[in-house]
Amino acid sequence: MYLMSKGLWGAIAGDETTSEAKEQQAHAAIVLNLSDSQLMHVIDSATAREAWGRLARFHHSHDMANRLWLKEKFASFKYAASSMSGHVMELEDLVMKMKRANCGPSEEDVCAVLLRSLPASFESLVQAFRMSVASFSFSDLVSKLIAEEVRQNEAARVEDATALYAGKRKGKQYPKKQQVRRAKGPSGTCYNCGKVGHYARDCRSGRGPREQQHDQSNVAFHASEGFASDSWVMDSGASAHMCKDRDAFEEYEEVHHARSISSAKSNVKLNVIGHGTVKLRVWTGHAWIDARLENTLHVQDLSKNLFSLTAAAARGMTVEITRNECVVKRGGTPVATGRKQGFLLYLNADYGTECHMAEDDTELWHRRLGHVSYGTLNATVKDGRIKGATMKTNVACDVCATSKQVRKSFKTSEEDAETRESSRSDVVVCSDVLGPITPASKSGFSYAVTFILMKSRYVTVYPLRKKSDVASAFERFYQDVKTTSGTKIKVLRSDNGGEYRNETMNSFCKAKFIKQEFTVPYNPEQNGMAERMNRTLVEMTRCMLKESGLDKSYWCEALMTAADIRNILPNASNKNSSPHEMVFKKVPRIDHMRVFGAQCYAHVAKEKRKKLDDSGVRCFFLGYEKDQKAYRLLNADDGSIVISRSVTFAEHSVTKASKSRDTQVFDVIEEDESVEASLTDDEDIPAPVTEEELRTPPLRAQNSSHHGPSV
Known part of the structure; x- marks a missing residue:
């Protein structure tokens, strides 16, 4: 359905008129929406049609043994879920598997199995359907059952959070008769002790062996393809709203x-790790309004967020469920709506990818963007890339104050300004070497070379083990610029260092007809753009390392992250567009940005863990993986590097990655530390995009990361 809605189904159906662009979009849509366990089946597929075919062949089994097993399971189907929606979801899933195996039952058979599988509390409704002379569809039956479940939950509602049936309480508490009305078990069986002849509310056996040492509740937990994992399912079985995303x-x-x-899937227990208020934009049927979901539980392992219809009813709202939609009303006025997909109801909420943020999160974005100046941050807020933030100036930041302190610079003369402006073209590249930096990075790098396209200010940085590697780095930079943007470099501007004035560099520049321009000895001001960039780069790196508490040897990761940040933000020289936009002709996304060094939790693929092992590992954020839509993380337990796209961040609390923090994060030995750049202090120049292992091209399109609903 998603591919059809986007006009991409032709790529799957084999339509010869499908363009190459739509073929690539369809292929990306399939691959990016697969879980890690499914991704392995299509990772090397060349086309969307091939990927679709592989998935179909993997999931469609037509052998006799499979059909017999499905029929036996259908014939013995019983109510084992925590909510009616979860029960229906299991039956629907079973029916779909049978249809794919060419043994699908009729709608009448499905209705009969559903009625037979219901618990005793639905007996009166089951008898009414069986005695009815009027015909009814499966959808009619499901709607009636869900409505009956809502009615029963309202009658049996207790103080503790419940989902489908009452949650287990602490201690030997006996509910008052007027508070709880429990359904009668089979043949008058007590739900508490299992004996016949009395109800659970009158049981004198206390809580017995069913008593738990901690609070428990249950929720219909189900995954459904066709909607993004950040969508909200309207669940009548959950009495509390539940969200899996901490940032929401x-x-x-x-x-x-x-x-x-407890989930509806084999009674899997999921941990509640927090609660709070989630803000959403919901559709009433006429307009978008802001909604606050209070007392929402944070359940990290959910596959979908859950909007509790029971919780809405408890706040005085009414719920109307029809064949294809659900309407939540307060006093007769619609306040939220949902639409049906399969047998599930999805809340009509704003799942856009724009970056919304609360007013008091402006400082958080200042940290996410590597302690960028508030002037640049305000420009980003003003052009609409960050929603909901306030524009602030002169905000005191202790990290910036101690890590960016410099001498006051001289004013730029008119002659210097004219010279600089005339040379602003991407055919002119200025370069400088940073280092040696102590200590060496984890990969053994002690230097970094920067290359700046002067018109766009797009910056690329290569970490180096020794200065003599500058020539090979420039060769790679030249080829990548030519391939990526079509720009042919004509001028290389640098200082008189031996790393630039050597036979290897001279031979390459002559072969490519590149003119080398050198500064006058002891006058680095003539290469002011590169000098100023290095200063900006060092300041951002120092800030991020200082705040994160990471070891000094992680300067290379901080350097790369700082460069990524500056390339996607506007600057004083190009106020209306970022360097990335000028080079790649595309506005970069920033809603995937996170605070460097922030504590996070990465998902561990089931292929890499045992059944009872943790499904997540605690890490620290090190940046953005090159050429992949993934984050680069540091395993907090063993110090290994983890690459993952399924990551939960804890940015709101500053967590130090090490026990000690050095005020002086690392030392940079310059040839002349008294050099002042030819740019003024208040002019923001973007820092470079860097590469860590010299394995990838320096110029690359900024990876976009799809995020959940903005709140």
Whole structure:
């Protein structure tokens, strides 16, 4: 359905008129929406049609044994879920598997199995359907069952959070008769002790063996393809709203005592790690309005966020469920709507990818963007790339104050300004070497060379083990610029260092008809743009390392992250567009940015863990992986590098990656530390995009990362 809605189905159907662009879009849509376990089947597919065919062949089994097993499971289908929606979802999934195996049952058979599988509390409704002379469809039956479930939950609602049935409480508490009305078990069986002849509310056996040492509740937990994982399912079985994304919470408080929920999938227990308020934009049927979901539970392992219809009803709202939609009303006025997909209802909410943020998160974005100046941050807010932030000036930041302190620079003369302006073209590249930097990086690098396209200010940095590697780095830079942007470099401007004045560099420049321009000895001001860039780069790197508490040897990762940040933000010389936009003709996304060194949790693929091992590992954020839509992380346990796209961040609390922090993060030995750049202090120049292992091209399109609903 998603590919059809985007006009991409032709790539799957084999339509010869499908353009190459749509073929690539369809291929990307399939691959990027697969889980890690499914990705292995299509990772080397060349086309969308091939990827689709592989998935179809993997999931469609037509052998006799499979059909017999499906029929047996269908014939013995029983109610084992925590909510009616979860139960229906399991039945729907089973029916779909049978249809794919060419043994699909009729709608009448599905209705019969659903009625037979219901618990005793639905007996009166089951008898009404069986005695009815009027025909009814499966959708009619499901709608009635969900409505009946909502009615039963309202009648049996208790103080503790419940989902489908009452949550287990602490201690030997006996509910008052007027508070709880429990359904009668089979043949008058007590739900508490299992004996016949009395109800659970009158049971004298206390809580017995069912008593738990911590709070528990249950929720219908189900995954459904066709909607993004950040969508919200309207669930009648969950009495509390539940969200899996920590960043979606506007207000948040961690849970300090053990609490769990039970899913409809084999009674899997999921941990509740916090609660708070989530802000969404929802569609009422006539307009978009802001909605606050209070007392929302943070359940990290959910595959979908859950919008509780029971919680909405508890706040005085009414829920109307029809064949294809759901309407939530307050006093007769619609306040939210949902639409049906399969047998699930999805909340009509704003799942856009624009970067919204609360007013008090301006400082958070200052940290995410490598402690960039508030002038640059305000320009980003003003052009609409960050929604909801306030424009601030002169905000005191201790990290910036101690890591960016410099002498006041001289004013730029008119002659220097004219010379600089006339040379602003991407055919002119200025370069400088940074270092030696102590200590060496984890990969053994002690230097970094920078190359700046003077018109766009797009900066590329290569880490080096020794200065003599500058020539080979420039050769790679030249080829990549020519391939990526079509720009042919004509001038290379640098100082008189031996790394630029050598036979290898001279031979390459002559072969490519590149003119080398050198500064006058002891006058680095003539290469002011490169000098100023190095200063900006060092300041951002120093700030990020200081705040994160990471070891000094991670300067290379901080350097790369700082360069990525500056290339996607506007600057004083190009106020209306970023360097990335000028080079690649595309506005970069920033909603995937995170605070360097922030504590996070990366998902561990099931192929790399045992059944009872943790599915996540605690890490620290090191930057953005090159040429992949993934994050680069540091494993907090063993210090290894982790590459993952399934990551949960904890940015709101500053977590130090090491026990000690050095005020002087690292030392840079310059030939002349008294050099002042030819640019003024208040002029923002973007820092370079860097490469860590000299394995990837220096110029690359900024990876966009799809995020969930902005709140």
